[in-house]
Amino acid sequence: MPFRILKKKILAPNIKKIIVKAPLIARKAKAGQFVILRVDEHGERIPLTLVDWNEKEGTITLIFQEVGVSTLKLGLLEEGDEIHDILGPVGNPGEYVRDQTICVVAGGVGIGAAYPRTKQLKELGNYIVSIIGARSAELLILEEEMKKYSDEIYITTDDGSKGRKGFVTEVLKELLEKGRKFDQVLSIGPPIMMKVTCDVTKPFGVKTIVSLNSMMVCGMGMCGACRVTVGGETKFTCVHGPEFDGHLVDFNELMMRLRMYKEEEQIALEKFKKNILVKSHASG
Numbered sequence: 306m307p308f309r310i311l312k313k314k315i316l317a318p319n320i321k322k323i324i325v326k327a328p329l330i331a332r333k334a335k336a337g338q339f340v341i342l343r344v345d346e347h348g349e350r351i352p353l354t355l356v357d358w359n360e361k362e363g364t365i366t367l368i369f370q371e372v373g374v375s376t377l378k379l380g381l382l383e384e385g386d387e388i389h390d391i392l393g394p395v396g397n398p399g400e401y402v403r404d405q406t407i408c409v410v411a412g413g414v415g416i417g418a419a420y421p422r423t424k425q426l427k428e429l430g431n432y433i434v435s436i437i438g439a440r441s442a443e444l445l446i447l448e449e450e451m452k453k454y455s456d457e458i459y460i461t462t463d464d465g466s467k468g469r470k471g472f473v474t475e476v477l478k479e480l481l482e483k484g485r486k487f488d489q490v491l492s493i494g495p496p497i498m499m500k501v502t503c504d505v506t507k508p509f510g511v512k513t514i515v516s517l518n519s520m521m522v523c524g525m526g527m528c529g530a531c532r533v534t535v536g537g538e539t540k541f542t543c544v545h546g547p548e549f550d551g552h553l554v555d556f557n558e559l560m561m562r563l564r565m566y567k568e569e570e571q572i573a574l575e576k577f578k579k580n581i582l583v584k585s586h587a588s589g
Contacts, residue, residue, distance in 0.1 A: 328363030336425035337399030354418035368417035405488035415494030427454040442467035500556035515551035
């Protein structure tokens with residue numbers, strides 16, 4: 306079955322949204338789950354969160370940031386092009402809770418992953434306080450979509466170009482220090498942001514859930530590439546997660562593992578860009 310790209314949109318510099326024909330996945334998808342795809346026959350397997358899906362139309366929506374070779378390849382595909390293969394839905398759905406006050410803390414492209422959970426939790430009758438942030442205004446995504454499902458929303462940018470200057474975790478800390486009560490905090494974004502979120506909430510005893518973005522290969526708990534340490538035990542993000550109790554996650558180990566192949570990734574990226582440049586000159 307061809308996984309054809311039906312629509313493509315640039316949300317921000319190097320951040321793109323695609324709607325893909327994938328009826329079997331759309332039929333089973335739930336908030337908090339993800340897919341694993343290969344752009345072409347020789348591509349690596351990369352996980353991407355299911356941002357949205359439409360069972361009737363048989364489509365799934367993915368948002369990604371062009372960082373490495375695989376996401377750059379994906380970004381080069383246009384409407385009508387096909388993705389080689391997509392496995393999903395993978396991972397466990399997010400926890401269903403009702404009639405609670407929940408704070409969603411999301412940063413960067415992680416806002417895309419936070420959106421379906423925010424929507425789900427709001428539809429279950431929860432009071433949602435969202436804190437979203439990015440490095441700058443032009444990199445902030447899904448602001449209107451998050452507003453739609455939030456009772457309160459706070460926006461931060463590192464450079465102060467939109468909302469408050471600073472980090473999402475600073476807003477969270479101020480709210481807690483002012484006495485705001487949250488039944489749960491859901492944090493999705495860069496590992497360091499999730500780590501700081503957990504550092505902020507721990508003294509207040511607030512349950513904090515994080516959605517991890519560890520390296521992944523098989524997606525079935527067999528290869529061990531996505532292993533993380535949670536509460537002193539080894540867990541696999543693909544089958545035990547992606548959501549975990551943030552206060553139990555060894556973030557230092559997670560971030561170290563994410564940096565393991567940085568040099569090799571940089572070499573591959575430079576080689577890919579060079580090849581693209583050569584092909585561009587040849588065709589010109």
